[in-house]
Amino acid sequence: MAELTHHLSAEQETASIENQKFAMWLYIASETILFSIFIGAYAVFRHSQPEAVKEVHHALGLFGTLLVTFNSFLLLASSWAMVMGLREIKRGNRQGMIRWLWAVAGLGTVFVLLQYVEYSRLAEEGVTLYFEGADSAFAGFGMHFYTPTAFHGAHVIAGVLWCLLVIWKARNGAYDGAPGRNHAGVEIFGLYWHFVDVVWVVLFTLIYLV
Amino acid sequence: MAEEEKNLTQDELQEVAESVPAPDEYPEGQAEALAESLDDPNVVDQAAVEVLKATEQGADTVPMQAFDKGVTAAQNTIESVMDHQGHNAHHGETTTVFGRTLPVPLYTAVFFALGALTLTEVIIAEVLKEASSLETIKIIILTGIASVKAFLVVSIYMHLKDDSRAYLVAFLTPVIMAIVAILFLLSVPATGGY
Amino acid sequence: MATASYPLRGQYVEEVKRPKLSEYLRWSIDHKIIGVQYMVTSLFFFVIAGALAMLIRWELLTPQTDLMASGSSYNTLFSIHGTMMIFTWIVPMFAGFGNYLIPLQLGAKDMAFPWLNAFAFWLIPPAGLLLILGWFVGPAEAGWTSYPPLSTIFSPDGQTLWALSIHLLGLSSILGAINFIVTIKNMRPAGMGWFQMPLFTWAIFATSIIVVLATPFLAGALTLLILDRVAGTTFFDANNGGDVLLWQNIFWFYSHPAVYIMVLPGFGVLSEVLSVHSRKPIFGYRMIALSSMAIAIVGFTVWAHHMFTSLQPELRIPFMITSMIIAVPTGIKIFSWLGTIWGGKLRLNSAMLFALGFLSLFVIGGITGVMLASVPVDIHMHDTYFVVTHFHFVLYGGSVFGIYAGIYHWYPKITGRLLNERLGKLHFVLTYLGFLGTFLPMHILGMQGMPRRVAEYDPKFQDLNVLVSLSSFVLGISTFILLYNMVVSIYKGKKAGANPWRALTLEWQTTSPPPAYNFVGDPIPFEDPYGYGTEASKAYLDAMEARFGGKPLIVEQSTEPEQASGD
Incomplete structure (x- = not known):
């Protein structure tokens, strides 16, 4: 790609930002479908086994709800930090962006750690990824719960790593608006990160509240 | 000039x-x-x-070039400062919602809104936890609030509101397809059980 | 004389050397090299999957299980045959055509994301390898549809490798499709609007939309399947809280649209080949372009016609109706193609013969498709050889004949040499007759009730099965004529020149093979990619010929409508 991009004109440069954003949106489109399978599988389970879901909510108690609500705030805050970072780089303030992106990476990391805490609690209660057995009160909840949330968690981890990559590139002088070094890299990471946030908005409501 | x-x-x-x-x-x-x-x-x-x-x-x-450079540099500085202010005015360090002016930028205002909506969701869910007769209403309200949250993030944080129409189509099509698919899966009886 | 109306910038490059063989064996971000990599890899898998088909037919020469050790090992044959033919032959082969041709048809230097393009290709060899490695741990034996509980409880570990392999192939086609969509939307040259695009580009665009939106369904289902197999979940286990129909629904969410992933590019090839070799403007350009989009959309609403025997009865009628509706845009295409060749000066060369073969066979496959879409017929013929022959008519008679037509049509552009016409015609005759001998009798077998996917059958079916098997061997051998022709013609074929067919689309308005970055100077698209037979198009082609040299294969004669019609 390097051979092709190093002599782009300003016009082509804009086109290249547009290309990357459009590609990211298309990628998000296919991710939407992918997540919808897991969400659909959970919805069918919730529809046919409402009692098992109630049992899990009981077992987790108020503390569980508060923990996951706090976690939701973390992810929403990281999304906010992301968009503020993008605003800084659009103004040409690279240092400002790096500060916001550290916040994004940090919040994402804490989110994953708290998810680990939550998983541990659930495992203690006997909610497992493999089928719990027909006589368990949660029968079937585990697989329908862990699959979407863990898949989402994997996306958060990938996002944190990507965020660190963006920070590293920014510290090495990328995104200064010179030809071939526009802020597209930050913007498409932002799209990804917000999408992961949107997925969580849906999962949070569907799994923990409904 | x-x-x-x-x-x-x-x-x-x-x-x-x-x-x-x-x-x-x-x-x-x-x-x-x-x-x-x-x-x-x-x-x-x-x-x-x-x-x-x-x-x-x-x-x-040479002397003319040096002079020219100096003038251009000064101009750029002035312009960037002016632009900054223009930028701020555009994005707004203040945000107007329903006629009220909040002393925060739009992105921050959206963040507060997201937080408030999340809290509302949790409270509704906790209050209606045991009321099984109201379950359908609860599900509808919660799904509605979650949709509003998702809409805020997608339209403002992801700039879908002002960006190319193609992105909107690229995003809405799979969302609609996913909703239809999930509703279909919900409406056909699940095979199996215990 | 006519050159004056086309002022041409840049200069003609006398001879562009073909890339060295070693360049095809390593990482390259040149879309032309990647395109050829796709095609050669796919042909390799085509031969393997074809050999599996030969084994299947050999086994079916007799009503007993005698060639294979058991029914299970017979199951592995058709499972891997179907999977490879679909996921490692037809889909990547068309992706190869797309990769090679889309930037050329758009007058672009390369795809929008060259690196991503190369990455998408390099996912395919390991994925194919995973499929083959399955043999060492017990290969998948649940068919390409992989219904649970066959695929979850009964199939050996190869089924897990199978799922991983399809995962990789799906990722590859999603990344490729994203690349196509962005390239087609954003990189068209000035003066080429949506409705001046070549129809092959339209077809790839519609296909890519389906890939982006449908393939993730399969990815999700495969993830659940893998979890069921390795992590003890029971998503599809009806005995333990799972839902066995969930797989069928999600699988066909993907796989019915996927049928159009496999055939729409073939439609695109056909539109190009028929128009060029009939020397006539394409009939109903807009209708063909838009019907591709219509198929892409309606294709998402028909999945449950694969499940008439398993879904609850009241849903059958709606899906019967949507399935029949999708025959309408397909019919629009068929009639547009007939309108295109009607009254044209047909050049019956190999490419055209295969295109006409496609047309004739696909119509039969389409009609049996409508038959199967109607519920009572489907209940009777579900999972019989009638279904087998239906989808072989559309996928072999349609997609593969489309691929063949495309190979004969674009091989000169890719290599700079022509394929041997006599071998090409021999290939066509053997393939066409072998195809009819193989698949026509299957209609009768299916209607008489011979079930698919079994190694042992009622002895009363044996006569027809012997006929089918012998014909299929002819079909198998005929493929090697093409392969031989392709290898030998690289060195011994006649020089093709820039534009042997005098075609108007942009990929022909450069040397064969095209230089690095495809065009010297800016390419100038002709206003109508199918405007054959007009003075303007003749002037354009003469100007391009003067620029790039090389004689067209067919010299202007009085039979050439461009002169004869004189309009």
Whole structure:
């Protein structure tokens, strides 16, 4: 790609930002479908086994709800930090962006750690990824719960790593608006990160509240 | 800046008019033609362009270049500061919601809204936890709030509101397909059980 | 004389050397190299999957299980045969055509994301390898549809490798499709609007939309399947809280649209080949372009016609109706193609013969498709050889004949040499007759009730099965004529020149093979990619010929409508 991009004109440069954003949106489109399978599988389970879901909510108690609500705030805050970072780089303030992106990476990391805490609690209660057995009160909840949330968690981890990559590139002088070094890299990471946030908005409501 | 240029041009024009070479410098007949053509505004414009070219050549000298650089740098600084203010005014360090002005940028306001909606969701879910008769209503309300949250993030944080229509189509199509698919899966009876 | 109306910038490059063989064996971000990599890899898998088909037919020569050790090992044959033919032959082969041709048809230097393009290709060899490696741990034996509980409880570990492999192939086609969509939307040259695009580009665009939106369904289902197999979940286990129909629904969410992933590019090839070799403008350009989009959309609403025997009865009628509706845009295409060749001066070369073969066979496959879409017929013929022959008519008679037509049509552009016409015609005759001998009798077998996917059958079916098997061997051998032709013609074929067919689309308005970055100077698209037979198009082609040299294969004669019609 390097051979092709190093002599782009300003016009082509804009086109290249547009290309990357459009590609990211298309990628998000296919991710939407992918997540919808897991969400659909959970919805069918919730529809046919409402009692098992109630049992899990009981077992987790108020503390569980508060923990996951706090976690939701973390992810929403990281999304906010992301968009503020993008605003800084659009103004040409690279240092400002790096500060916001550290916040994004940090919040994402804490989110994953708290998810680990939550998983541990659930495992203690006997909610497992493999089928719990027909006589368990949660029968079937585990697989329908862990699959979407863990898949989402994997996306958060990938996002944190990507965020660190963006920070590293920014510290090495990328995104200064010179030809071939526009802020597209930050913007498409932002799209990804917000999408992961949107997925969580849906999962949070569907799994923990409904 | 542009105005200065214009003035300069008119001054120069007068000079041009005064400095038309003496007739003996032209081949026979051309002087008359030139004199006649001076009435033609196009010719005047052409002359002006020539003069500007000459000044440009003059500007290529070293002291002029240094001076030019200094002026440009100053201009850029002023422009960037002005732009900053314009930018802020555009994005807004304040946000107007339902006629009220909040002292925070739009993105921050959205963040607060997202937080408030999340809290509302949790409270509704906790209050209606045991009310199984209201379950359908609860599900509808919660799904509605979650949709609003998702809409806020997608339209404002992901800039879908102001961005290309193609992105909107690229995003909405799979969302609609996913909703239809999930509703279909919910509506057909699940096979199996215990 | 006519050159004056096309002022041409840049200069003609006398001879562009073909890339060295070694360049095809390593990482390259040149879309032309990647395109050829796709095609050669796919042909490799085509041969393997074809050999599996030969084994299937060999086994079916007799009503007993005698060639294979058991029914299970017979199951592995058709499972891997179907999977490879679909996921490692037809889909990547068309992706190869797309990769090679889309930037050329758009007058672009390369795809929008060259690196991503290369990455998408390099996912395919390991994925194919995973499929083959399955043999060492017990290969998948649940068919390409992989219904649970066959695929979850009964199939050996190869089924897990199978799922991983399809995952990789799906990722590859999603990344490729994203690349196509962005390239087609954003990189068209000035003067080429949506409705001046070549129809092959339209077809790839519609296909890519389906890939982006449908393939993730399969990815999700495969993830659940893998979890069921390795992590003890029971998503599809009806005995333990799972839902066995969930797989069928999600699988066909993907796989019915996927049928159009496999055939729409073939439609695109056909539109190009028929128009060029009939020397006539394409009939109903807009209708063909838009019907591709219509198929892409309606294709998402028909999945449950694969499940008439398992879904609850009241849903059958709606899906019967949507399935029949999708025959309408397909019919629009068929009639547009007939309108295109009607009254044209047909050049019956190999490419055209395969295109006409496609047309004739696909119509039969389409009609049996409508038959199967109607519920009572489907209940009777579900999972019989009638279904087998239906989808072989559309996928072999349609997609593969489309691929063949495309190979004969674009091989000169890719290599700079022509394929041997006599071998090409021999290939066509053997393939066409072998195809009919193989698949026509299957209609009768299916209607008489011979079930698919079994190694042992009622002895009363044996006569027809012997006929089918012998014909299929002819079909198998005929493929090697093409492969031989392709290898030999690289070195011994006649030089093709820039534009042997005098085609108007942009990929022909450069040398064969095209230089690095495809065009010297800016390419100038002709206003109508199918405007054959007009003075303007003749002037354009003459100008391009003067620029790039090379004689067209068919010299202007009085039979050439461009002169004869004189309009």
